[in-house]
Amino acid sequence: MAPSSSPIATVAAASDPQGRDSLGAALADRPLPGFRLTLDAPLQLDSGGSLAPVTVAYQTYGTLNAARSNAVLVCHALTGDQFVAEASPITGKPGWWEGMVGPGLPIDTNRFFVICVNVLGGCIGTTGPRDVDPRTGKPYGLSFPVITVGDMVRSQRALIDHLGIDQLFCVIGGSMGGMQVLQWAAMYPDRVFCAVPIAAAVRHSAQNIAFHEVGRQAIMADPEWCGGDYLAQGRQPSRGLSVARMTAHITYLSEQALHRKFGRNLQDRERLTFGFDADFQVESYLRYQGRTFVDRFDANSYLYITRAMDYFDLARDFGSVSAAFKGTRTRFCVVSFTSDWLFPTRESRAIVQALNAVAANVSFVELVSDKGHDAFLLDEPEFLAVMRGFIDGCAEHRGLARA
Amino acid sequence: MARLRVDQQIVAAMVEPDTRVLDVGCGDGALLHHLGRTKRVDGRGIELSQAGVNACVAQGLSVVQGDADTDLTAYPAGIFDYAILSQTLQATRNPDGVLRELARIARFAIVSFPNFGHWRVRWALLATGRMPMTRTLPDPWYASQNIHLCTVTDFLDLCRSLRIEIERSVAIDRRGQVLGNGRTPRLANLLAEQAVFLLRRS
Numbered sequence: 091m092a093p094s095s096s097p098i099a100t101v102a103a104a105s106d107p108q109g110r111d112s113l114g115a116a117l118a119d120r121p122l123p124g125f126r127l128t129l130d131a132p133l134q135l136d137s138g139g140s141l142a143p144v145t146v147a148y149q150t151y152g153t154l155n156a157a158r159s160n161a162v163l164v165c166h167a168l169t170g171d172q173f174v175a176e177a178s179p180i181t182g183k184p185g186w187w188e189g190m191v192g193p194g195l196p197i198d199t200n201r202f203f204v205i206c207v208n209v210l211g212g213c214i215g216t217t218g219p220r221d222v223d224p225r226t227g228k229p230y231g232l233s234f235p236v237i238t239v240g241d242m243v244r245s246q247r248a249l250i251d252h253l254g255i256d257q258l259f260c261v262i263g264g265s266m267g268g269m270q271v272l273q274w275a276a277m278y279p280d281r282v283f284c285a286v287p288i289a290a291a292v293r294h295s296a297q298n299i300a301f302h303e304v305g306r307q308a309i310m311a312d313p314e315w316c317g318g319d320y321l322a323q324g325r326q327p328s329r330g331l332s333v334a335r336m337t338a339h340i341t342y343l344s345e346q347a348l349h350r351k352f353g354r355n356l357q358d359r360e361r362l363t364f365g366f367d368a369d370f371q372v373e374s375y376l377r378y379q380g381r382t383f384v385d386r387f388d389a390n391s392y393l394y395i396t397r398a399m400d401y402f403d404l405a406r407d408f409g410s411v412s413a414a415f416k417g418t419r420t421r422f423c424v425v426s427f428t429s430d431w432l433f434p435t436r437e438s439r440a441i442v443q444a445l446n447a448v449a450a451n452v453s454f455v456e457l458v459s460d461k462g463h464d465a466f467l468l469d470e471p472e473f474l475a476v477m478r479g480f481i482d483g484c485a486e487h488r489g490l491a492r493a
Numbered sequence: 494m495a496r497l498r499v500d501q502q503i504v505a506a507m508v509e510p511d512t513r514v515l516d517v518g519c520g521d522g523a524l525l526h527h528l529g530r531t532k533r534v535d536g537r538g539i540e541l542s543q544a545g546v547n548a549c550v551a552q553g554l555s556v557v558q559g560d561a562d563t564d565l566t567a568y569p570a571g572i573f574d575y576a577i578l579s580q581t582l583q584a585t586r587n588p589d590g591v592l593r594e595l596a597r598i599a600r601f602a603i604v605s606f607p608n609f610g611h612w613r614v615r616w617a618l619l620a621t622g623r624m625p626m627t628r629t630l631p632d633p634w635y636a637s638q639n640i641h642l643c644t645v646t647d648f649l650d651l652c653r654s655l656r657i658e659i660e661r662s663v664a665i666d667r668r669g670q671v672l673g674n675g676r677t678p679r680l681a682n683l684l685a686e687q688a689v690f691l692l693r694r695s
Binding site: 421423424442443446447448449451452453454455456457458472475476478479480482483484486 | 535537543546547549550551552553554555556557558559564567568569572
């Protein structure tokens with residue numbers, strides 16, 4: 091590929107010389123670890139339609155006890171996957187919550203049976219827009235129905251039914267994972283003993299919808315997107331998806347974290363070039379984030395999942411947030427981080443107030459961190475200590491033996 | 494777990510077993526922990542300091558970070574059997590509002606506070622002409638969290654004006670001993686270093 095003069099054009103160039111389907115190639119490389127379940131019945135969707143067939147891809151760690159009472163459902167965020175505690179088969183990078191889930195860790199796999207499901211609309215094994223529509227024999231693309239967080243949770247419930255689990259001991263997740271936690275607790279209160287929504291909200295804010303819209307527009311503005319039909323046409327909207335990721339990535343960090351990490355430091359150079367190359371380390375870093383993202387994520391999945399988050403609004407679905415949790419016996423632990431400006435503490439406080447209004451059993455901690463929204467993915471010692479305490483306390487109430 | 498303060502021991506003795514309790518300003522959770530172990534209460538806490546909240550949740554207590562002055566309004570009326578405010582009333586911005594909220598959300602409120610009418614406090618002010626510093630009021634005036642100190646008599650007046658009834662009251666002297674019954678409120682106001690009240694809406 092010829093050296094590019096446009097700064098945007100350089101973003102995805104390195105990994106994507108022919109515009110090939112790099113995620114498809116990675117997925118075809120080797121079988122995906124974990125399990126798949128194809129649901130018996132069509133999945134009823136919030137949009138009014140239904141979807142069939144639906145396959146959910148999931149991974150498990152630990153052993154389900156005889157009473158089937160020690161299951162922990164971990165819900166992943168927007169671009170996460172089911173590989174919580176093992177290297178991603180696609181990138182080879184460590185599992186996204188290896189500091190939280192594992193033997194002896196707060197979500198102790200010696201003690202709990204941990205389940206993580208790739209979300210509906212995703213691209214790591216669960217049915218999504220890159221799958222083939224059996225009616226046409228071609229990838230769904232934009233003919234895939236618009237799905238919601240409620241639809242994601244409904245598909246997960248079908249899996250939990252299939253596994254013969256009446257009540258999950260714990261449902262836990264951050265960001266969009268936290269939305270799923272709240273949705274689970276609202277829709278199926280008797281099936282969730284304790285719930286941990288982290289860095290989440292009862293609805294997606296206008297600012298967050300705005301950022302998502304920028305990301306979607308970046309994808310759709312890429313001519314390689316082909317109106318969503320890029321897979322059938324052997325193309326890939328890498329540039330658009332990269333820019334979407336770059337924008338989103340900024341929102342996951344904090345001004346302080348960016349400053350600490352990069353400041354105004356220059357990238358492999360002594361002085362400014364007076365051009366549009368990546369002079370600054372922060373630019374180089376973001377370009378790298380965008381470039382590597384296209385190898386592990388599908389552009390249409392990004393459109394659908396961001397849309398599901400935008401549509402998330404418990405008050406609209408249940409009349410009010412408190413009504414969503416009326417009579418709940420689930421024990422909640424709501425967690426926020428001081429420097430998270432994407433899902434700031436006041437959003438978590440709104441969850442807590444709604445839960446207090448129905449006299450729910452709720453704990454709420456705001457943890458001090460300068461690492462922004464992504465803090466929940468990092469090994470923050472106090473966060474891990476609080477999670478361990480809450481989970482152990484709930485396990486005691488549930489009568490689960492220590493490991 | 495830290496030992497209970499003497500006022501916390503008296504508070505704990507006022508709580509019936511198997512009840513639902515909210516501890517407002519629960520600190521490190523010592524009282525909640527104790528009530529959970531000894532009285533099987535369904536305990537909840539509110540604590541302003543983040544370190545306190547984290548310590549509580551890390552030991553499995555249900556505690557939210559929050560402020561007595563603003564966050565009690567979120568609870569529906571009468572959902573707790575007891576709402577406890579130990580050694581916190583004098584640090585709130587609106588003690589009367591907080592007291593009214595406690596009486597609203599719980600059948601009983603239990604309130605303890607340092608008595609500014611204690612003879613040592615009176616003597617210190619009279620003799621030195623300076624803001625008193627005692628064991629229950631250890632900080633100099635400029636560093637004190639206590640922005641609304643009151644005497645036992647002041648508190649009784651406030652309860653009357655808020656139409657809150659006093660079910661029981663316990664006065665504690667400076668050796669941490671409970672003062673005998675039969676003393677007049679005037680005498681209690683002189684001799685009690687701190688006081689604990691069990692309160693109920695009239």
